[in-house]
Amino acid sequence: MDLVVQSPDELLAAVPHVLGFKPEESIVLVPFRPGLPITRVDLPRTAADREEVWDALSGPYGRHARPGARLAIICITEDRRSAELASQHLSNRLQDVGITTHIRLWANGERWREFNTGQTGLQTPLTAERIAAATVLTGAAQPAASRESLAASMVGDREPIAQLIRVARAVAEASTPALERDWALDRVEQFHADGNRLSDLDGARMLVALETISTRDALWEDMSRENRTSHMALWNDLTRRAPDEVRAAPASMLGFASWLHGDGAKAWCALDQVPGDRPYSMAAIVASALQNGIHPREWERYQTQMREIAADLDESFVPKPPGQQRDIPGTQPVTDRPAPGR
DSSP states (O other): OOOOOOSHHHHHHHHHHHHTBOOOSEEEEEESSTTSOOEEEEOOOSHHHHHHHHHHHHHHHHHHOOTTOEEEEEEESSOHHHHHHHHHHHHHHHHHTTOEEEEEEEEOSSEEEETTTOOEEEOOHHHHHHHHHHHHHTTOOOOBSSHHHHHHTTOOOOHHHHTTHHHHHHHHHHSOHHHHHHHHHHHHHHHHHHOOOOOHHHHHHHHHHTTSHHHHHHHHHHOOTTTHHHHHHHHHHHHHHOOGGGOHHHHHHHHHHHHHTTOHHHHHHHHTTSOTTSOOHHHHHHHHHHHTTOOGGGHHHHHHHHHHHHHHSOTTOOOOOOSSOEEOOSSSSOOOOOOSOO
């Protein structure tokens, strides 16, 4: 989604639409040119926290820095002092790797202040409505009220499919992995064509089929930047409905499709749906792509290696999360996800 903003008020109004939700107590980094990742992190309030944030961001920003790189640091919080200290610290660190902070902006939902110039102003409902209308014209979904509500949208009624898992396993045992893989591919193709929600029985069968890595990989290979929104819809629905024992695979597929779409916040929320006692190698791959600010366009170049890594990883491997919550979406112009939970 491309938005043209011409004032601090418009920039602040655009942030929720780029992130997919309204951030709270956050810092958002918004680049002015393609190339740098767009990132949201929890607002650090101590010197140690500020260093921890930079440790998490230094790799992606140092790697993607180019001559003339500029960005805005936006602090959304009631705590203006912490915002000023955190944005100045981050600005200094970014300067060290060749990135200029053109704007350091603080806002509390009603007022804003640009720290570099001292300019102040109001956040107006009229501007928010105008930006919202512009995003509707692009076909973008309206942002969730908060990151928590975005995460809650991935939790639904899991009991109907849970009651059918035993039946689906019996079907799989009576079949062969090759036949179940072919069925799964055909069922996904049907979903691409009609967009109709899978029945509980088909949903249970699909989730059981995904437990076979070759089937999961065949469906993963079907994913592209052309059909990513269809995959997001399919795996979001199945993540909502999947019981713990079969949720790791659809949540990881949703995380990957969301990353491919440039929606870092949704990708992280999807990975949070991977049950903690069921770590999953594909989730580790998606988390690594997000943490390192890898752009989705790089998937075409590296997909073979990334799939091989996923195949080689032991299923018990899960990457250690960074200490601060962060969200690194992969497209321009704005983004999100927290980092200390997963």
